[in-house]
Amino acid sequence: MIAHASKTVHVADGDLVAAIASGNLTSLGVLFDRYYDDVRRVLSRLGIAPSDLDDLVQQTFLDVPRASTRFRPGAAVRPWLFGLATVVARRRRRSLSRMFARLQEWARQPPAAAAPTPAEKYEQSAEAQRAWRALASLAPKKRDAFVLVALEGLPCAEAAEALGVPVATIWTRVHHARIELRALLEERES
Amino acid sequence: MSSKDCSRLWEAEALEDGRLNGADRASFERHAATCDACRRELDDLRALRERLASVAAPPVGELQRRSERSRLLRTASDGKIGSAHGRRGTLIFVLAALLVVAAFGYGRARWTESDLPEPLHADEQPLLPSAPRFDARSSSDAVWLPQTSGATTRVTLTNGSVTFVVPALAPAQRFVVVLPDGEIEVRGASFTAVVERARTVHVSVADRVVALRLDSGEEMLLRTGDVWPAPVAAAATMPPVTSVRPAVGVASAPRENTMTARPTAGALFGEAFASFERGAYDLADIQFERFTREHPDDPRTEDAAYLRAVARFRMGDREGAAALARAYLAAYPSGLRRPEAQRLADGAHEAR
Numbered sequence: 001m002i003a004h005a006s007k008t009v010h011v012a013d014g015d016l017v018a019a020i021a022s023g024n025l026t027s028l029g030v031l032f033d034r035y036y037d038d039v040r041r042v043l044s045r046l047g048i049a050p051s052d053l054d055d056l057v058q059q060t061f062l063d064v065p066r067a068s069t070r071f072r073p074g075a076a077v078r079p080w081l082f083g084l085a086t087v088v089a090r091r092r093r094r095s096l097s098r099m100f101a102r103l104q105e106w107a108r109q110p111p112a113a114a115a116p117t118p119a120e121k122y123e124q125s126a127e128a129q130r131a132w133r134a135l136a137s138l139a140p141k142k143r144d145a146f147v148l149v150a151l152e153g154l155p156c157a158e159a160a161e162a163l164g165v166p167v168a169t170i171w172t173r174v175h176h177a178r179i180e181l182r183a184l185l186e187e188r189e190s
Numbered sequence: 191m192s193s194k195d196c197s198r199l200w201e202a203e204a205l206e207d208g209r210l211n212g213a214d215r216a217s218f219e220r221h222a223a224t225c226d227a228c229r230r231e232l233d234d235l236r237a238l239r240e241r242l243a244s245v246a247a248p249p250v251g252e253l254q255r256r257s258e259r260s261r262l263l264r265t266a267s268d269g270k271i272g273s274a275h276g277r278r279g280t281l282i283f284v285l286a287a288l289l290v291v292a293a294f295g296y297g298r299a300r301w302t303e304s305d306l307p308e309p310l311h312a313d314e315q316p317l318l319p320s321a322p323r324f325d326a327r328s329s330s331d332a333v334w335l336p337q338t339s340g341a342t343t344r345v346t347l348t349n350g351s352v353t354f355v356v357p358a359l360a361p362a363q364r365f366v367v368v369l370p371d372g373e374i375e376v377r378g379a380s381f382t383a384v385v386e387r388a389r390t391v392h393v394s395v396a397d398r399v400v401a402l403r404l405d406s407g408e409e410m411l412l413r414t415g416d417v418w419p420a421p422v423a424a425a426a427t428m429p430p431v432t433s434v435r436p437a438v439g440v441a442s443a444p445r446e447n448t449m450t451a452r453p454t455a456g457a458l459f460g461e462a463f464a465s466f467e468r469g470a471y472d473l474a475d476i477q478f479e480r481f482t483r484e485h486p487d488d489p490r491t492e493d494a495a496y497l498r499a500v501a502r503f504r505m506g507d508r509e510g511a512a513a514l515a516r517a518y519l520a521a522y523p524s525g526l527r528r529p530e531a532q533r534l535a536d537g538a539h540e541a542r
Contacts, residue, residue, distance in 0.1 A: 053248070
């Protein structure tokens with residue numbers, strides 16, 4: 001009977017979200033298994049430092065039960081989760097930017113130069129670090145749009161729904177993000 | 191040629207973003223085949239994307255993934271779920287609780303410690319007992335809602351199949367599953383309940399004792415391995431709402447129905463191993479233990495003994511893992527897993 005209770009049936013993403021909305025935590029675990037890597041990568045691309053990554057992945061998934069009651073049935077779950085991740089990342093940046101403003105007065109250290117914690121054992125190549133810093137220095141709205149469309153490959157319409165803006169706004173933001181990114185990367189190379 | 195030379199240059203970006211479709215796309219692709227500026231722009235756009243896509247998250251191991259998963263579920267069940275569910279859920283719960291109170295009335299005998307056949311960790315007495323924690327695994331169609339209030343956890347099970355693993359409770363704690371037609375209370379147990387069409391159709395106990403109280407009859411105590419309804423011919427299709435058996439009768443009831451029969455050694459081991467593979471180590475530990483107890487002569491008891499130790503270790507219980515590993519070493523002097531078991535017993539094992 002236990003085997004029956006836990007047999008692995010593939011549940012559609014949308015049904016998982018509906019189950020979470022009705023208070024089913026098991027489904028939250030399944031959703032986590034499916035999208036943990038994606039959410040983690042997106043948050044990193046949205047400019048979240050490696051040391052904050054785990055906490056923000058947690059916050060994104062913890063936002064799912066509340067947000068799930070507003071999930072539009074039939075919508076794609078992946079872009080929706082990415083939308084939640086952008087909100088969590090923005091929240092973090094707001095609280096961080098207040099802290100950094102104070103820190104910078106006497107430390108004069110840009111956020112990106114914060115020393116990596118010992119936990120960050122992985123070796124980012126110099127190239128990836130340059131790219132990360134370029135992404136991190138974009139304005140948040142442009143970065144959100146660019147990451148979802150250009151890097152995560154979401155169709156513009158899905159990105160628009162995830163970020164809650166008109167699709168034409170996505171086009172413009174991605175376009176301006178590209179102009180800035182090109183300039184930033186060239187500037188760092190020269 | 192400068193990259194500003196072509197009037198169709200903007201279409202390169204539209205193509206890159208997947209905004210050009212059908213005839214527009216074909217037309218631009220034909221154009222780009224002959225236009226240097228547009229081709230270069232397309233290459234530039236792709237190079238920029240690939241360069242920035244090198245930004246990924248630091249790699250993460252299986253153990254960290256699991257611990258992040260349990261951290262999420264722990265936090266979510268610690269209270270976020272209540273607020274997340276909003277007032278409607280609370281209202282439904284209050285209504286359900288009222289119905290349960292109305293249905294059961296005050297005449298029902300309370301299940302007290304003295305009713306229990308096994309002493310249950312009476313020494314665990316936290317100063318301020320919180321609501322009991324539990325693990326649950328549900329079928330995809332299950333509809334259920336945990337609520338806590340003081341030292342009591344109530345899970346309203348409306349539909350589907352849910353397996354609960356409830357650790358031994360402190361005296362003041364209560365764990366109750368509210369069913370459409372009754373309730374289940376445990377003082378620490380591992381069990382499965384199935385509700386279909388607003389009726390309880392199945393309860394089985396994998397470990398310890400479960401008190402099942404249905405509106406239609408007296409309280410029944412189900413023990414490890416017991417299945418309700420006891421499989422008499424018609425019971426599989428229709429729950430015996432009129433003729434519930436007293437607890438003593440259930441344990442000795444014949445089991446021939448395949449649905450509710452005592453599982454074979456293979457099935458038990460398979461279930462336990464599936465739980466282990468899934469990362470449900472607490473459940474796997476219980477299931478392996480049951481397998482060993484019920485089939486002590488099966489050759490797989492050696493694997494079960496070793497896997498229990500690994501399961502303990504992965505749950506973070508190093509002392510429990512070391513004790514089980516020592517038991518393994520003692521029981522299987524020429525066991526296949528001795529080197530690993532020795533490391534576990536020494537507490538120096540790095541779980542893979």
